Amino acid sequence: MLAQLDATPVETPEIVWAGLLPLLILSAGALLLVMLRSVVKRLPADVEPHLITAIGPITVLGMWFAAGLAGTDVPLAGLRDDMGEPAFYIGLALVMVLAGTLVRTMEIGLDAAITVGLGLSAFAATWGIWDDRWQVTGPFNAIGDQFAVDGFALLFAGVLAASVVLVALLLDGYLRRESLDGPEMYVLMLLSAAGGIVMTGANDLIVIFLGIETLSIAVYVMAAMHNRRTESQEAGLKYFVLGAFASAFLLYGIAFTYGATGSTNLVDIQIFLSSGQLVDNGLLMAAFGLLLVGFGFKIAAAPFHAWTPDVYQGAPTPVVAFMASAVKAAGFAALLRVFMLGFFSHVDDWRPAIGALAVLTLIVGSVMAIVQSDVKRMLAYSSISHAGFILVGVHAASLAGINSVAFYAVAYTFLVIGSFGVLTVVSGVGDRATSLDDLNGMAKRRPVLAFMFTVFLLAQAGVPLTAGFVAKFEVINAAVDSEFYWLAIVAMLTAVVSAFLYLRIVLSMYLGTADGDAADLGDPIPKAAGLAIGIAFAVTVGFGILPGPLSDLASDALPALIGAG
Amino acid sequence: MSDYLRSYLTVGIFGLVGVALVGVFLGLGRILRPDHPNLAKNEAYESGVEPTGDMWSQANIRYYVFALLFVMFDVEAVFIFPWAARLEAYEVFGLIEMAIFIFILLLGLIYAWRKGVLKWV
Numbered sequence: 001m002l003a004q005l006d007a008t009p010v011e012t013p014e015i016v017w018a019g020l021l022p023l024l025i026l027s028a029g030a031l032l033l034v035m036l037r038s039v040v041k042r043l044p045a046d047v048e049p050h051l052i053t054a055i056g057p058i059t060v061l062g063m064w065f066a067a068g069l070a071g072t073d074v075p076l077a078g079l080r081d082d083m084g085e086p087a088f089y090i091g092l093a094l095v096m097v098l099a100g101t102l103v104r105t106m107e108i109g110l111d112a113a114i115t116v117g118l119g120l121s122a123f124a125a126t127w128g129i130w131d132d133r134w135q136v137t138g139p140f141n142a143i144g145d146q147f148a149v150d151g152f153a154l155l156f157a158g159v160l161a162a163s164v165v166l167v168a169l170l171l172d173g174y175l176r177r178e179s180l181d182g183p184e185m186y187v188l189m190l191l192s193a194a195g196g197i198v199m200t201g202a203n204d205l206i207v208i209f210l211g212i213e214t215l216s217i218a219v220y221v222m223a224a225m226h227n228r229r230t231e232s233q234e235a236g237l238k239y240f241v242l243g244a245f246a247s248a249f250l251l252y253g254i255a256f257t258y259g260a261t262g263s264t265n266l267v268d269i270q271i272f273l274s275s276g277q278l279v280d281n282g283l284l285m286a287a288f289g290l291l292l293v294g295f296g297f298k299i300a301a302a303p304f305h306a307w308t309p310d311v312y313q314g315a316p317t318p319v320v321a322f323m324a325s326a327v328k329a330a331g332f333a334a335l336l337r338v339f340m341l342g343f344f345s346h347v348d349d350w351r352p353a354i355g356a357l358a359v360l361t362l363i364v365g366s367v368m369a370i371v372q373s374d375v376k377r378m379l380a381y382s383s384i385s386h387a388g389f390i391l392v393g394v395h396a397a398s399l400a401g402i403n404s405v406a407f408y409a410v411a412y413t414f415l416v417i418g419s420f421g422v423l424t425v426v427s428g429v430g431d432r433a434t435s436l437d438d439l440n441g442m443a444k445r446r447p448v449l450a451f452m453f454t455v456f457l458l459a460q461a462g463v464p465l466t467a468g469f470v471a472k473f474e475v476i477n478a479a480v481d482s483e484f485y486w487l488a489i490v491a492m493l494t495a496v497v498s499a500f501l502y503l504r505i506v507l508s509m510y511l512g513t514a515d516g517d518a519a520d521l522g523d524p525i526p527k528a529a530g531l532a533i534g535i536a537f538a539v540t541v542g543f544g545i546l547p548g549p550l551s552d553l554a555s556d557a558l559p560a561l562i563g564a565g
Numbered sequence: 566m567s568d569y570l571r572s573y574l575t576v577g578i579f580g581l582v583g584v585a586l587v588g589v590f591l592g593l594g595r596i597l598r599p600d601h602p603n604l605a606k607n608e609a610y611e612s613g614v615e616p617t618g619d620m621w622s623q624a625n626i627r628y629y630v631f632a633l634l635f636v637m638f639d640v641e642a643v644f645i646f647p648w649a650a651r652l653e654a655y656e657v658f659g660l661i662e663m664a665i666f667i668f669i670l671l672l673g674l675i676y677a678w679r680k681g682v683l684k685w686v
Contacts, residue, residue: 009656010654012655012658031669038680039675
């Protein structure tokens with residue numbers, strides 16, 4: 001029997017390597033980082049600072065090559081031709097010197113510097129594919145018919161890469177303050193983001209599952225990484241047990257989908273469902289339900305949100321920033337891909353379920369936040385209510401809906417990393433000072449940081465001139481366009497309710513007076529964390545005043561299904 | 566009866582035969598074997614070592630690292646066997662894939678080794 005099997009060679013899928021470049025940079029980079037750091041444990045003290053400085057120029061070169069390879073197979077030929085050869089190389093050298101000085105002034109650690117470099121290179125690769133390949137030849141499949149590269153996947157891959165960069169900057173100072181130094185956290189974060197990129201482009205339910213598991217398992221460990229804080233361990237365990245449970249639901253949903261449609265491939269599912277061959281759709285409805293439970297857990301939608309407050313409160317604050325930005329964005333990308341592409345012909349069947357989830361999530365997120373006294377818990381509930389807003393965009397099930405989700409995901413990523421970034425800095429050693437009282441009088445101790453935090457919070461509330469306002473506006477606009485006025489009204493009402501929560505934090509920062517033993521003594525902010533918060537602030541305000549570029553980007557970013565061959 | 570339900574009948578008969586078979590053999594053994602119970606026979610058997618202490622003893626926490634490492638290579642073997650059986654069919658592509666897979670697992674071992682968990686302290 002074995003001899004018979006051996007006769008035919010197995011067909012291997014066609015692979016477009018350039019389309020996989022962001023994924024490869026993050027995952028291979030993570031593996032190299034863990035290898036380097038386990039072989040060379042401690043560098044000589046006179047070599048390390050120079051090596052770290054060198055990472056700046058190397059990153060610039062890496063971005064140059066990544067963007068070029070991903071786009072045109074020749075590093076940045078376009079830009080070089082536009083500027084002329086000498087001007088281009090002089091400019092490149094100048095940028096490299098600048099990057100070196102920037103790294104030096106940031107006083108950043110080796111692992112963080114490498115991670116930032118990898119994240120930036122992955123971002124450049126995404127940009128290269130977007131600009132020179134996707135916009136020229138349209139969406140394409142990167143591995144057989146399993147992994148698609150389209151505008152939607154690229155935008156979310158860019159979001160993931162950006163959140164890796166910002167969170168790495170936050171982690172650097174945090175890990176040093178908590179004396180948890182080591183490459184582990186960065187490696188896990190890179191692997192997790194690689195899993196997220198798999199999710200955003202997956203054309204097959206099994207591939208989505210693989211991506212979710214890669215993403216989640218790394219984040220479970222990251223949540224429990226603070227090994228001297230029992231809350232952190234508790235958060236990790238809770239997240240792991242409930243997350244494994246949700247994965248089982250998701251897998252069960254995939255099995256039911258296979259039972260109903262005869263395939264796990266989104267293209268085949270879509271063709272089968274739109275041909276109307278499915279007469280009895282009981283099995284499919286069960287599949288919708290189970291898949292929604294699985295995705296609902298990852299994006300923290302009520303009633304699958306119970307883990308969120310505990311995990312967000314217990315996990316290390318920069319990790320929470322990663323969970324609230326990257327994990328949520330990847331979850332929404334996968335949810336939208338499966339339901340809008342695979343199941344679009346049955347939109348009337350799944351839409352009510354998403355609508356119910358959205359309403360419940362909005363109400364739970366905004367009302368429960370009011371009664372909290374811990375700022376991390378408050379922001380956990382506010383992240384639940386943001387998930388509700390994004391679900392309103394999914395519920396619209398229209399082009400405007402997809403665009404609004406993409407816009408919201410980008411804006412929210414920077415908002416939430418900024419908010420948790422500020423909390424990382426002010427919460428003191430061991431993340432102790434996270435209650436509302438601990439923020440009392442923060443405006444006197446740290447006026448700049450308090451102002452930025454205020455802007456982030458107002459943006460989360462949806463105040464005009466911030467990206468948060470435009471995001472909320474687009475989502476509600478999409479709901480109104482699809483004539484779901486009731487959902488739009490619920491969304492607006494809950495936005496008012498949650499504004500109370502944000503204003504409460506702002507009030508305690510500006511009007512509260514600190515009692516003598518404040519945990520936050522106003523130590524200098526780590527420069528790298530300051531840079532991350534500054535970038536988040538600039539993006540939030542920038543896209544709030546001029547939403548045009550991001551809006552165009554989001555409306556270009558449409559998911560596409562391409563069949564094999 | 567439809568074909569579909571008849572296949573359940575097969576499963577049912579199979580189950581019944583299984584239970585009956587086990588019952589018959591255990592029953593035969595009980596009828597045929599001599600039966601002289603004493604105290605020594607009822608003691609727990611631990612590879613010839615005399616059992617001591619309470620049964621609620623704690624296992625050393627250090628064993629968990631070895632359990633984890635064992636799982637790592639156990640899983641590796643599970644994936645390598647089917648690949649090795651069809652080695653020729655997968656050609657060079659399969660060889661490279663497996664090399665990458667083994668490299669990643671090896672990386673785990675190197676990390677564990679440098680972390681010092683292989684040393685028994």
